[in-house]
Amino acid sequence: MANDHIDITVEPGEVHALLGENGAGKSTLMNQLYGLLQPDEGQIVVNDEPRVFKSPRDAIAAGIGMVHQHFMLVPVFTVAENIALGAEEVRGGPLGWLDRRRSRRDVIETSERYGLPVDPDALIEDLPVGAQQRVEIVKALTREVDLLILDEPTAVLTPQETEELLTVMRSLTAMGKSIVFITHKLKEVKAIADRITVIRRGQVVGTASPDTSEEELAALMVGRAVSLEVEKAPAEPGDSILKISGLVVDDDRGVRAVDGVDLEVRAGEVLGIAGVQGNGQTELVEAVMGLREVRAGAVHLEGEDLVGRSTKRILRSGVGYVPEDRSHDGVVKEFSVAENLILDMYDRAPFGNAFRIDGDSVASNAKHRVEQFDIRCQSPASLVGALSGGNQQKVVVAREMSRPLRLFIASQPTRGVDVGSIEFIHSRIIHERDQGTAVLVVSSELDEVVGLADRIAVMYRGRVLAIVSPDTPREEIGLLMAGITGDTPEGAK
Amino acid sequence: MKRFWSANNFTLTALSMLMAVVIGGVLIIISDATVLAKFGYFTARPSDAFESSWLLVSTAYADLLKGALGDPAVFSAWFSGEATWQQAFAPISETLTYAAPLVFTGLSVALAFRGGLFNIGAQGQAVLGCIAAGVAGFTFGLPIALNLIVAVVAGVLGGALWGFIPGLLKARTGAHEVITTIMLNYTAGLFLAWLVIQQGIQAPGRSDAISKAVAESAQLPSPGGVLRVHLGIILAVLTTAGVAWLLNKSAFGFEIRAVGANPHAAKTAGISVAKTYVLLMAVAGGLAGFGGATQVLGTAHALTPSVAGNIGFDGLLVALLGRTRPWGTLFAALLFGALRAGGNRMQSFSGISLELVTVLQALIVIFIAAPALVKAIFRLRASRATGLGASLAKG
Numbered sequence: 001m002a003n004d005h006i007d008i009t010v011e012p013g014e015v016h017a018l019l020g021e022n023g024a025g026k027s028t029l030m031n032q033l034y035g036l037l038q039p040d041e042g043q044i045v046v047n048d049e050p051r052v053f054k055s056p057r058d059a060i061a062a063g064i065g066m067v068h069q070h071f072m073l074v075p076v077f078t079v080a081e082n083i084a085l086g087a088e089e090v091r092g093g094p095l096g097w098l099d100r101r102r103s104r105r106d107v108i109e110t111s112e113r114y115g116l117p118v119d120p121d122a123l124i125e126d127l128p129v130g131a132q133q134r135v136e137i138v139k140a141l142t143r144e145v146d147l148l149i150l151d152e153p154t155a156v157l158t159p160q161e162t163e164e165l166l167t168v169m170r171s172l173t174a175m176g177k178s179i180v181f182i183t184h185k186l187k188e189v190k191a192i193a194d195r196i197t198v199i200r201r202g203q204v205v206g207t208a209s210p211d212t213s214e215e216e217l218a219a220l221m222v223g224r225a226v227s228l229e230v231e232k233a234p235a236e237p238g239d240s241i242l243k244i245s246g247l248v249v250d251d252d253r254g255v256r257a258v259d260g261v262d263l264e265v266r267a268g269e270v271l272g273i274a275g276v277q278g279n280g281q282t283e284l285v286e287a288v289m290g291l292r293e294v295r296a297g298a299v300h301l302e303g304e305d306l307v308g309r310s311t312k313r314i315l316r317s318g319v320g321y322v323p324e325d326r327s328h329d330g331v332v333k334e335f336s337v338a339e340n341l342i343l344d345m346y347d348r349a350p351f352g353n354a355f356r357i358d359g360d361s362v363a364s365n366a367k368h369r370v371e372q373f374d375i376r377c378q379s380p381a382s383l384v385g386a387l388s389g390g391n392q393q394k395v396v397v398a399r400e401m402s403r404p405l406r407l408f409i410a411s412q413p414t415r416g417v418d419v420g421s422i423e424f425i426h427s428r429i430i431h432e433r434d435q436g437t438a439v440l441v442v443s444s445e446l447d448e449v450v451g452l453a454d455r456i457a458v459m460y461r462g463r464v465l466a467i468v469s470p471d472t473p474r475e476e477i478g479l480l481m482a483g484i485t486g487d488t489p490e491g492a493k
Numbered sequence: 494m495k496r497f498w499s500a501n502n503f504t505l506t507a508l509s510m511l512m513a514v515v516i517g518g519v520l521i522i523i524s525d526a527t528v529l530a531k532f533g534y535f536t537a538r539p540s541d542a543f544e545s546s547w548l549l550v551s552t553a554y555a556d557l558l559k560g561a562l563g564d565p566a567v568f569s570a571w572f573s574g575e576a577t578w579q580q581a582f583a584p585i586s587e588t589l590t591y592a593a594p595l596v597f598t599g600l601s602v603a604l605a606f607r608g609g610l611f612n613i614g615a616q617g618q619a620v621l622g623c624i625a626a627g628v629a630g631f632t633f634g635l636p637i638a639l640n641l642i643v644a645v646v647a648g649v650l651g652g653a654l655w656g657f658i659p660g661l662l663k664a665r666t667g668a669h670e671v672i673t674t675i676m677l678n679y680t681a682g683l684f685l686a687w688l689v690i691q692q693g694i695q696a697p698g699r700s701d702a703i704s705k706a707v708a709e710s711a712q713l714p715s716p717g718g719v720l721r722v723h724l725g726i727i728l729a730v731l732t733t734a735g736v737a738w739l740l741n742k743s744a745f746g747f748e749i750r751a752v753g754a755n756p757h758a759a760k761t762a763g764i765s766v767a768k769t770y771v772l773l774m775a776v777a778g779g780l781a782g783f784g785g786a787t788q789v790l791g792t793a794h795a796l797t798p799s800v801a802g803n804i805g806f807d808g809l810l811v812a813l814l815g816r817t818r819p820w821g822t823l824f825a826a827l828l829f830g831a832l833r834a835g836g837n838r839m840q841s842f843s844g845i846s847l848e849l850v851t852v853l854q855a856l857i858v859i860f861i862a863a864p865a866l867v868k869a870i871f872r873l874r875a876s877r878a879t880g881l882g883a884s885l886a887k888g
Contacts, residue, residue, distance in 0.1 A: 289761075291760065291761065310763070310765065311760065311761070311762075311763040312763030312765070314763075315762070315763045316763075321761070323761050328755075328757050328758070329757045329758050329760075329761040330761065331755075332750075332751050332754045332755040332758050332759070333755065334750075334754040334755070335750070335751070335754065339747070343751065343758065343759075343762040343764075344762035344763045344764075346744055346747045346748075347744040347747075352744050352747075353744070355743055355744055355745075356742055356743050356744060357742060357743065357744055357747055359742070
């Protein structure tokens with residue numbers, strides 16, 4: 001059951017934050033409100049009138065609009081075309097033609113009325129993510145909705161874009177619109193919400209006012225006290241372990257994704273890579289791991305050239321790797337926890353050899369790792385697909401940390417992971433660092449990078465714009481993530 | 494009983510077979526003119542129509558069972574000394590004879606499927622196995638045991654080559670194995686048809702398309718007489734055990750299953766997906782080739798253009814019916830062998846076309862491939878594993 005007898009009321013002109021961990025049931029709840037799912041029990045009342053929504057069309061007619069986490073826009077259409085899509089202005093009857101001029105005028109009018117600048121003639125694919133989101137909001141507003149649902153709207157934004165979005169939300173509520181703001185980011189909730197409803201395991205576990213402290217909110221979300229700060233001692237960097245020089249890598253479409261990157265990670269330090277998603281971080285890491293072709297440049301692990309080595313050999317040179325997309329690249333969901341824990345070591349001692357796998361040692365390893373990494377599962381023989389996101393991630397982290405490492409690479413180590421598991425995974429990463437392993441962490445969550453890293457490299461359009469200390473003001477890092485260098489000295493340590 | 498009515502695999506398979514038998518019965522009735530005529534005065538005397546329908550269908554299915562498992566009358570004749578034990582066991586022998594090659598081709602498809610590959614090419618690989626085993630069988634003239642071993646190995650290698658090619662093409666160029674294996678099926682079939690009429694291959698003094706006979710020393714041992722069953726069925730059981738071990742206990746099997754379930758995660762964990770595909774297709778081809786070899790060395794003893802029959806395509810159905818599990822595939826092959834052997838008797842005794850067996854086989858597989866249909870017809874309780882609701886929930 002994803003939702004268990006939830007009651008929630010949204011007043012006109014308020015921002016109602018829906019706070020909960022991944023898998024708590026927030027999206028399920030909102031999908032019912034938007035007509036994408038039908039409730040088994042209970043009802044939706046709009047302006048004192050009970051309503052049944054069979055599809056989003058019904059919801060929109062009742063004045064409810066939604067901006068999804070993944071935008072529903074056609075990349076090759078213009079802004080005006082996208083906004084008209086689904087409610088096209090047609091002249092000349094059912095077989096008539098599109099009234100583009102009127103669609104365009106509607107867009108301009110709405111964007112002026114709400115102070116949301118969009119260029120009606122720009123192609124969606126040319127727009128940055130923040131602007132695309134604005135298009136989605138304008139689209140909902142042209143349908144004259146009174147209640148706007150924003151599903152994790154800040155997940156893809158830079159800190160500056162997030163600020164802008166919060167300003168837009170304030171002005172919308174000032175004009176009497178209501179907003180349901182779905183998120184798991186505590187800072188934003190405190191900054192914008194008028195009321196906060198916390199959901200855990202499909203149930204409302206509490207409501208809070210915005211002046212509740214972050215610790216209290218986190219405890220409400222997780223069900224126990226959690227520490228939000230990453231606790232760590234100052235790094236004691238040793239010798240250089242990973243050295244990347246002049247690395248050039250293309251993405252799947254053959255477009256340059258990494259364009260001449262130089263980086264160095266030393267033993268016993270965490271190098272964090274900050275940047276908005278899609279600025280070459282993924283490709284950089286995949287190239288280091290031998291999963292993507294290197295066009296130019298060199299990657300050395302303590303002097304050994306990694307370019308051209310197979311992924312298996314790289315992993316066995318003492319490199320641990322947590323891929324960013326857990327369910328796509330990290331685990332085999334049809335495999336048991338025990339099998340996933342040996343996914344990259346199945347054919348070597350003690351688990352097996354080139355021919356056979358030793359079931360007993362696989363099972364005892366699983367038992368040990370499940371305890372050590374606090375993986376919550378019925379048994380090591382349970383399928384990984386049945387585990388929560390956080391526990392799946394712990395399986396990946398446990399696997400990659402269960403052998404002596406020289407280098408540990410983690411991409412988005414806590415994406416889609418509950419607050420409790422985040423705390424645990426962060427402490428394991430710092431523990432690995434303190435053992436003298438060189439650690440490279442890539443994350444689009446600035447908080448995570450700042451919390452973990454001893455040095456931060458900011459990537460923008462395939463290049464490292466600057467290397468800064470984690471004490472650098474957030475605003476400055478945020479500007480770098482948006483590609484604005486200003487007077488930041490290059491290569492600051 | 495409660496467990497039986499939940500939608501597990503065993504129940505679904507059993508009910509699919511039941512449905513196929515019922516529909517098959519209807520087909521038997523409507524294709525018989527005499528019985529159909531009695532339905533003409535159905536309102537006047539319905540018992541006539543019912544009685545003759547029941548008689549026809551029950552005789553037909555009884556013949557099917559007798560032809561597949563054995564005739565009680567012959568067994569009692571054997572006990573009273575009027576028939577030999579060979580005659581009593583002849584039906585089972587037929588079932589096992591037909592089943593043996595299907596076990597191999599079924600395993601070929603099932604193994605490839607577990608690795609995420611749809612091996613439509615078991616037919617072509619089996620044909621290559623026939624060719625290699627047959628040619629080796631009448632060419633080398635080696636001493637007794639050696640001749641057989643060499644012929645079997647030749648068949649396996651022939652099939653492996655025919656599997657290796659699409660595997661390599663997929664790994665190197667991304668060519669889809671469904672397309673390439675279908676094309677290689679044609680190539681293999683036409684090559685066989687050409688080969689058997691070439692000098693040195695064609696049986697001397699024959700004008701029709703048949704090759705020289707396989708040397709007796711290269712034939713799979715068989716009790717002989719009415720018992721056509723041969724060593725092939727024992728090899729098939731051993732191979733099933735081998736494939737089950739390979740899949741579940743070996744390092745290569747781990748690679749196959751990982752690549753089949755999530756090639757991206759397998760690649761990220763350092764497993765070479767391309768290498769796995771090539772090796773897997775070669776092994777799958779080798780299994781189908783083994784099936785072809787048992788066909789030539791065990792039953793046909795000479796090459797003809799249709800020596801491989803339909804064993805490759807039937808292997809697809811067998812693997813599907815066995816749910817791509819090695820032992821499941823073995824039992825599915827035995828079922829198909831039984832239907833085929835029983836169908837022969839049904840054709841000669843009840844006069845019902847052998848094609849009905851093909852229809853039954855097809856119906857069983859259709860019902861198994863569309864489990865929702867069977868569940869709806871029998872109102873099975875949804876088992877938890879197959880529940881759809883769980884996958885829709887997202888945070």
